[in-house]
Amino acid sequence: MPFSKKSAVTFLDVAAIPDEIQWRILEWRNSDFVRSQMLRQHLISQEEHGAWLAGQRSGAGGTRCRVAHVDDKPFGVVSLNHIDMRAGNSDWGMYIGEKEFLGKGLGKVLLAEILRWGFEETDLQRLYTSVLATNAQALDLYLKAGFIQEGRWRKHVLCETGERRDLLWIGMLRDEWEAEKSRILQWALSR
Template structure:
C-alpha cells in the first residue's frame, strides 16, 4: 500500500519480497557505513537475514520502502520510538541503490515521509541523528527543514576513530511554516 508520494519517489509498505533488497543494502559496506557507521555487517543467507530482520519486527521500528516512480526499490525509510506522551518519533532513512545518491531522491523521500508522519501521527516532533562525516545526509535533512540541535561529542567509534553525533529535529510549527511556503 502506498503511504506517501514525492516528486521523484513513492513510499510504500514493506512486502515480503523486499527483504532481498534490505539484505543487499545491508551487505553493501558503503551503504552500511553511511546508514549505520559500520562496514562489517554481513548476512550470508536470505534465511539468516530474515531471522535477524523478524527478530527486530517486534521492536518499535516501522519500516517502509522508497521506490522510484517506475516502482524500482531504492531504499528504506522508517520511524521508531513513537512516544505518544511527548509526541515524538525518530526518523531513519537510507538510499541503498548508490546510483541514486546525490540526485535528490533521499531529500524527496524525507519531505514526503515527514508530511505523512505529521498528517497521520499525533506528533509534535521528529528527530534523528547522524555522524559528523555524513555531510550529504546533514545537507539533505537541512533542505527538508531539520535543524541541528546538538552535538554528542565523540559518541561513535567508526573506522578506528571517534566521531561526533549530530542531533537534528523538526517540530510541527516549523513544518507548517515550510509547508505553507512551499506547498509540500
Template sequence: MRFETERIRLRKMTTEDAAIYHKWRNDPDVMRTTAPLLDVYRMEETEEFVQQVILGSPSSKCYFMIEKQSEKPIGVISLINIDYKNRNAECIIDIGEKAAWGKGYGTEAMKLLLDYGFLEMNLHRISLRVFSFNSRAIKLYEKLGFQQEGRSREAIFRDGAWHDIIHMAILQRDYVEERRTGDRRRQGL
C-alpha cells in the same frame, strides 16, 4: 495520505524484501554513513529483523522506497521510537541502491515521511541522528527545516578518526509553516 511522488512511492516491507535488505545491510559503503556498528549479518538475522518490522512494533513504521519507473526498491525510511503520549519519533533513512545516490530520492522520501508524521500522525517533534562527516545529509536535513540540538562528541570511529553524532529535530509547527511559505513562494505570492 499519498505515499508517493512523481518518482518514488513508499510501501510497507514484506518478507520478500529480506534478500534486498540483507544485501544493503551487509554493504559497508551503504551502512558507513548510518550504522553505528559496521557488522556482517547472517540471512537468518535479517529475516528475523524484517519479520519483527512486518509483525509491527507499535513504536515503529518502516517503509521501502520504490523507484516507480523501474519498480525497484532503492532504500528504507522509518519512524522509530514513536512515543504516542508525547507525540515524538525518530526517523532513519538509508538509500541502499548506490545508483540512486545523489538523485534527490532522499529528499522526496523525507518529505513524504514528514508529511505522514506531522499531518497524519499529528506528531509534535521528529528527531534524527547524523554523523558529522555526512555533510550531504546534514544539508538535506537543514533544507527541510531540521535544527541542530546538540552533539555527542567523538562518539563514532570511522575511517581512522573520531567523529561526532549530531542530534537534529524539527517541530510540527515549523514544518507546517515552512510548507505553507514554500507553497506561497512556488505560487509567486
C-alpha cells in the same frame, strides 16, 4: 529503466512487499556506502534482519519501515524508529540502497515522505535523528529541509576503522513543519 524527474515515487510498508525485496534491504544496509554512514556500522546478520522483519510484520517494537520505489523499482528505505505515541515523538532514518539512484535528488523526496508520514499520518509532535558529523551532504539536506541542529555528542561513534566521530542531533517540531510545509514540499519536488 531510465530515471526522470517525472518518475513516480511510491512508498510501501516493508511488511507488504515481496520477500525478495525484504531481504534486499539487508544487502543495502550491509553495503559499504550505506553502512559507513550509520550509527551502528556492524554487518547485520541474516538472523538479526529476520528478527527485525518479524517485528515489522507483527507491528511490535515501535519501528515502522517503508520501501521507496521509482516506477515500481525499489531503491531506498524510510523509517520511523522508537515511536513514542504518548510523548508524540520518533527518531527517523533513511537511505538510498541502489547506487544508480544516488545523486538524483531522491533524498529530498525520502525526507519529505518522513515528514509527511510522521507529522500528518502518525500525528507526531516531534521528529529527530542523528547524523555523523562527517556526513556533510546529509546534514546539509536536513538543514535545508528545516531541521534544527540541537546537539553534538563528541567522539560518540566508534567506526569500523577505529576512528571516533562526533554525532550531531537534529530535530523538527510539528509547528515548524506546518509553517514550512509548502516550501519543503516544493523543494522536495524540485529534484
